[in-house]
Each structure stands twice: as C-alpha cells, then as structure tokens.
Amino acid sequence: MPTKCKAALSISFKEPLLIEEILVDDPRQDEVKINISACGVCHSDVLYIDGAWGGSLPSVFGHEGAGVVDTCGPGVEHIKPGDRVAVSLLKSCGRCYYCQRQLSSQCEYTFATDEPYRLKMLDGTSVNRGLRTGCFAEYAVVHKSQVVKLPDEMNLNSASLLTCGVITGFGSVVNTASIKAGEHVVVVGTGGVGVHCIQGARVSQAATITAVDVSDEKLEFAKRLGATHIVNSTREGVPEAVLEVTQNRGADAVFVATGHPAALDGIFKLIRPGGLLVLVGMPSYGVYFSFETVEFINANYVILGSKMGSSDLKVDIANLIELYESGKLELDALVWSTFPLENINEAIEATRTGVGMRNVVVM
Ligand SMILES: [Zn+2]
Ligand SMILES: [Zn+2]
Structure with missing residues (x-):
C-alpha cells in the first residue's frame, strides 16, 4: 500500500x-x-x-x-x-x-x-x-x-x-585531488561544502589550509575546523595572502567550493605551476569560465571537476563515520x-x- x-x-x-x-x-x-x-x-x-x-x-x-x-x-x-x-x-x-x-x-x-x-x-x-x-x-x-x-x-x-555536503567537500580533497601530507591548500568559499574541503585537507595533513570567504563569521568557523590561515576577500588581497603563505610559489591545490562566478576571477594567481584547480561548488546553468590558454599551458596547470567528491557511497560514508566517531570530523x-x-x-x-x-x- x-x-x-x-x-x-x-x-x-x-x-x-x-x-x-x-x-x-x-x-x-x-x-x-x-x-x-x-x-x-x-x-x-x-x-x-x-x-x-x-x-x-x-x-x-x-x-x-x-x-x-x-x-x-x-x-x-x-x-x-x-x-x-x-x-x-x-x-x-x-x-x-x-x-x-x-x-x-x-x-x-x-x-x-x-x-x-x-x-x-x-x-x-x-x-x-x-x-x-x-x-x-x-x-x-x-x-x-x-x-x-x-x-x-x-x-x-x-x-x-x-x-551531500560532507562527501562533496571532503571527497574533492581526498578522492578527486588526492591531497598529500605537506601540501599547501586553498579553499575558496567556506560554506557547507567548503568547510568539509578544509576538514579533508586537515585529515590529509596539508601543511597549510588557507580559507577565503566574504564572511568573517564563516572564516572563524573555518579556523575552528582546521584552516591555518583565513582571508576575507572584501578587505584583503587574496593572491598576496596566498603567496605569503606558500613561499611566493602559490598553492598546490585550490578548491572552489562556491558556485559564485566571481570566485573564479584571477584564480590562477593562487596556484603554483603544475598545481591543481578543483571545481567543487555548482553554479547555475549559463556560468562560463575563461582563461589565457598560453599561460595555462606554460604553467602546466590542471583543472579537475569534482562531482559529489568522486565518492563511492559505501566506502566513503563508512570512513567518514569512523572519523566522526573518533573526533576527527x-x-x-x-x-x-x-x-x-x-x-x-x-x-x-x-x-x-x-x-x-x-x-x-x-x-
Ligand atoms: Zn546537495
Ligand atoms: Zn552503474
């Protein structure tokens, strides 16, 4: 019935x-x-x-x-x-x-x-x-x-x-980008997905995790969850802040965890040559992203799309529950x-x- x-x-x-x-x-x-x-x-x-x-x-x-x-x-x-x-x-x-x-x-x-x-x-x-x-x-x-x-x-x-929120953010770091210990990570957008990119980077033992947002409240929360540096993009220059944290080289990986189109403006200034841009937050249809192709090739950049953190539900949820129960998530x-x-x-x-x-x- x-x-x-x-x-x-x-x-x-x-x-x-x-x-x-x-x-x-x-x-x-x-x-x-x-x-x-x-x-x-x-x-x-x-x-x-x-x-x-x-x-x-x-x-x-x-x-x-x-x-x-x-x-x-x-x-x-x-x-x-x-x-x-x-x-x-x-x-x-x-x-x-x-x-x-x-x-x-x-x-x-x-x-x-x-x-x-x-x-x-x-x-x-x-x-x-x-x-x-x-x-x-x-x-x-x-x-x-x-x-x-x-x-x-x-x-x-x-x-x-x-x-959704947890596997999308956490999985983008752990599965899609396979971040390793000692790497420098930037997370743009620290809402319900971005905070889990931060938790994924913390669990992966990233050397630095720079959180970028327009909300001081969200940035403070990001710090609590593992961000080592926070940048309010309405007040501070994001590329300058990231270069300072990464010995002037740029991050190994930048995770864009918001669908806001402005988040992608000048995004490659945050990434070292050979580094990863990982697109995680979903925008509306009709949002396009363009970049200088020669510079992209010259710098060996890599762009990854990460749908739902490339997750295998059975495996990943079990791992996340284990982390939650041991106080790490x-x-x-x-x-x-x-x-x-x-x-x-x-x-x-x-x-x-x-x-x-x-x-x-x-x-
Ligand atoms: Zn969702
Ligand atoms: Zn199938």
Missing part, C-alpha cells in the same frame, strides 16, 4: 513550497522505503526551487536525508526495517562502464525509482522526485544503492549532512538551525541568503 504522508511540494519555480499530503509508492525489487527524520537544505535544492537548473514540477526536493528503514523490496540485503540510514542522490548499479571504473557518480543505468509515478498527489497527479531522492517528505522510496546504514546512536540531524556543530517541515520555507530562505552553516528540516 502506498504511504500517505506530508511533503513539501514545489509547484512553480521561485515560489514557496507547499505542504501537501502525497502518496509514496511501495518499494519494488532493490528499493527501500524510508521514514525520513531529517533532511539538510543544500544550495542545489535552492537552485532547483528557483528554476536555475530546469526540471519538471510538481516536485519534492531534498537529497540529504536521514531516517529509519520502513520496508525493503526483494533483493535488499545490506539493511533491514528499523535500521537507521542516510540517504543520498548518488545511486549506482555496480556493473556499468562507470561503476566498474570507480566513477559511480556517472552510473549509466536507468532505475525504476526514476519513473514519474512513484510519488502522487491525492488527486492522482504524478510528482517528480527532485535530484532522484525526494526527502523533503515524511517518507521516501529510493534505490538500495542510495542508502547507507548508520550507527544506532548517531544523531540523525548530523548524519543527514553526510550524503566535525558534524554536530555544523547544524546551525533545525526547522519543522511546516517551516521549510524559512530553512530555504536561510540557505539562499547564506545564514548559518547548515539548515536542517526535521520531520
């Missing part, structure tokens, strides 16, 4: 979400239905809600979920009803060209949960699951590969951040505010305007 539950529906772009009852389909082969307890509000949700990335409506967004397994379809072995789990937008078949090449974020398989009729309004209208997840609701149905088991005692508000302090589902529009506005580190909706 489909489950009747409350969900935050996006009916038209740039408009507040509406709390409505919907029907969530039962899990089929290899699927799981989850009673969602908490869901982080990510900038990607805001971009979709604002229409920056297109897509069809009505839709339920929310892709940083945590909750308790309600029912499992046939073929689900790694979890059972009653287990506490985190839910991600990343799903993988484990068999296709990309899954076999450790790039499961590019999985080619088409999943039954992608069919539009898995969520319905009470009048029968099909509801899209934004970002293939749909966790701004009391229940969600997802593919088993999107679900990772959590320790029984783990706080679900904190755990909800693991499956901060999560709890990131949950700045929690909002009941009824007040989700306040959480979205806080995220849109950059208030606090992370805003979490609790069901």
Whole structure:
C-alpha cells in the first residue's frame, strides 16, 4: 500500500513550497522505503526551487536525508526495517562502464525509482522526485544503492549532512585531488561544502589550509575546523595572502567550493605551476569560465571537476563515520538551525541568503 504522508511540494519555480499530503509508492525489487527524520537544505535544492537548473514540477526536493528503514523490496540485503540510514542522490548499479571504473557518480543505468509515478498527489497527479531522492517528505522510496546504514546512536540531524555536503567537500580533497601530507591548500568559499574541503585537507595533513570567504563569521568557523590561515576577500588581497603563505610559489591545490562566478576571477594567481584547480561548488546553468590558454599551458596547470567528491557511497560514508566517531570530523556543530517541515520555507530562505552553516528540516 502506498504511504500517505506530508511533503513539501514545489509547484512553480521561485515560489514557496507547499505542504501537501502525497502518496509514496511501495518499494519494488532493490528499493527501500524510508521514514525520513531529517533532511539538510543544500544550495542545489535552492537552485532547483528557483528554476536555475530546469526540471519538471510538481516536485519534492531534498537529497540529504536521514531516517529509519520502513520496508525493503526483494533483493535488499545490506539493511533491514528499523535500521537507521542516510540517504543520498548518488545511486549506482555496480556493473556499468562507470561503476566498474570507480566513477559511480556517472552510473549509466536507468532505475525504476526514476519513473514519474512513484510519488502522487491525492488527486492522482504524478510528482517528480527532485535530484532522484525526494526527502523533503515524511517518507521516501529510493534505490538500495542510495542508502547507507548508520550507527544506532548517531544523531540523525548530523548524519543527514553526510550524503551531500560532507562527501562533496571532503571527497574533492581526498578522492578527486588526492591531497598529500605537506601540501599547501586553498579553499575558496567556506560554506557547507567548503568547510568539509578544509576538514579533508586537515585529515590529509596539508601543511597549510588557507580559507577565503566574504564572511568573517564563516572564516572563524573555518579556523575552528582546521584552516591555518583565513582571508576575507572584501578587505584583503587574496593572491598576496596566498603567496605569503606558500613561499611566493602559490598553492598546490585550490578548491572552489562556491558556485559564485566571481570566485573564479584571477584564480590562477593562487596556484603554483603544475598545481591543481578543483571545481567543487555548482553554479547555475549559463556560468562560463575563461582563461589565457598560453599561460595555462606554460604553467602546466590542471583543472579537475569534482562531482559529489568522486565518492563511492559505501566506502566513503563508512570512513567518514569512523572519523566522526573518533573526533576527527566535525558534524554536530555544523547544524546551525533545525526547522519543522511546516517551516521549510524559512530553512530555504536561510540557505539562499547564506545564514548559518547548515539548515536542517526535521520531520
Ligand atoms: Zn546537495
Ligand atoms: Zn552503474
């Protein structure tokens, strides 16, 4: 029987979400239905809600979920009803060209949960699951590969951040760029993703971690999480500050963890010859980035795109939980505010305007 539950529906772009009852389909082969307890509000949700990335409506967004397994379809072995789990937008078949090449974020398989009729309004209208997840609701149905088991005692508000913000930032440093001990790292943008680039660089034993932002409050928080130097770009020259920290050479790697186009202006001035530019924060469609090609070649620069931290959900979430439990990964302090589902529009506005580190909706 489909489950009747409350969900935050996006009916038209740039408009507040509406709390409505919907029907969530039962899990089929290899699927799981989850009673969602908490869901982080990510900038990607805001971009979709604002229409920056297109897509069809009505839709339920929310892709940083945590909750308790309600029912499992046939073929689900790694979890059972009653287990506490985190839910991600990343799903993988484990068999296709990309899954076999450790790039499961590019999985080619088409999943039954992608069919539009898995969520319905009470009048029968099909509801899209934004970002293939749909966790701004009391229940969600997802593919088993999107679900990772959590320790029984783990706080679900904190755990909800693991499956997007944390893996995206942390994974960009550890997986995509493979930062080594002793390297000099710069992180531009110290919001919900950038702070995890900083934590990834700290755990990787980077020699210096320079955090760049326009908010003193966020920079102070970045320092608490491991930044060795902080630069407020509204007051200080960023290239000068980075050159001073890196013996006038430039950083080994610069992570751009914001989608703000201005963050890329003059970015190569921060990077040493042969160094890496890692693009992590997602902008709207229509944002282009240009550079002097001759200088780029002459300096042997490398640019890497890092989707979701090039993560393998099973492996990376388990590692992150281990780091969290041993006190090496901060999560709890990131949950700045929690909002009941009824007040989700306040959480979205806080995220849109950059208030606090992370805003979490609790069901
Ligand atoms: Zn996200
Ligand atoms: Zn695949």
